[in-house]
Amino acid sequence: MKYMQRNSLYAIAFVVLAGCGQESADARATSAKQPPASDINETAGATLCQSDEHVVFSCGIERSRKTASVCASPDMNDSQGHIVYRYGRPGRVELTYPEIASGSFSKFFYAEYTRPLLTRQTLRFINKDHEYLIEVENNSEESPHTYGAGISVSGPRSLELELKCASDGLTGIDANVEGVLPCDGESVWAEFSCPN
Numbered sequence: 001m002k003y004m005q006r007n008s009l010y011a012i013a014f015v016v017l018a019g020c021g022q023e024s025a026d027a028r029a030t031s032a033k034q035p036p037a038s039d040i041n042e043t044a045g046a047t048l049c050q051s052d053e054h055v056v057f058s059c060g061i062e063r064s065r066k067t068a069s070v071c072a073s074p075d076m077n078d079s080q081g082h083i084v085y086r087y088g089r090p091g092r093v094e095l096t097y098p099e100i101a102s103g104s105f106s107k108f109f110y111a112e113y114t115r116p117l118l119t120r121q122t123l124r125f126i127n128k129d130h131e132y133l134i135e136v137e138n139n140s141e142e143s144p145h146t147y148g149a150g151i152s153v154s155g156p157r158s159l160e161l162e163l164k165c166a167s168d169g170l171t172g173i174d175a176n177v178e179g180v181l182p183c184d185g186e187s188v189w190a191e192f193s194c195p196n
Contacts, residue, residue: 059165
């Protein structure tokens with residue numbers, strides 16, 4: 001599924017996160033698999049990562065008590081370990097993707113564009129018939145400096161949800177995923193990120 005480039009997404013620097021703020025059948029089905037509240041890493045702010053996981057990305061959603069996090073095993077090794085997206089609140093995770101950790105590194109796609117004073121990153125995955133796109137921009141070319149993220153969720157026919165990350169506690173996408181996750185050939189940054 002192709003997604004469209006939106007210059008306004010980068011200007012606003014938002015990240016749209018999954019969940020639509022409503023608990024779906026998928027969310028109810030995966031809520032039983034959420035980590036217990038006692039296993040949530042409280043020291044990492046709003047992250048939904050467990051204490052033994054590495055935070056790849058995390059942000060609180062603006063005007064919401066919900067958080068979106070991408071967490072991985074500490075070694076971030078695609079031959080063993082896992083990567084997972086979680087959305088919800090500590091103790092009440094509404095969506096976990098994928099449900100099975102085995103082979104999870106092949107289900108996420110990463111792209112990055114950098115030049116002096118500017119970095120744009122995308123992390124994408126597809127859950128059933130919905131595409132989730134996390135976008136992060138760190139722009140020092142602008143005055144004042146802007147740093148923001150958002151998540152967009154697209155369905156089979158159109159964009160369904162856009163969530164903007166709150167700036168407090170925002171963790172950009174860990175660039176160490178490059179080379180571990182497949183390069184996103186569908187990204188607007190593919191020509192800069194993906195080897196020929």
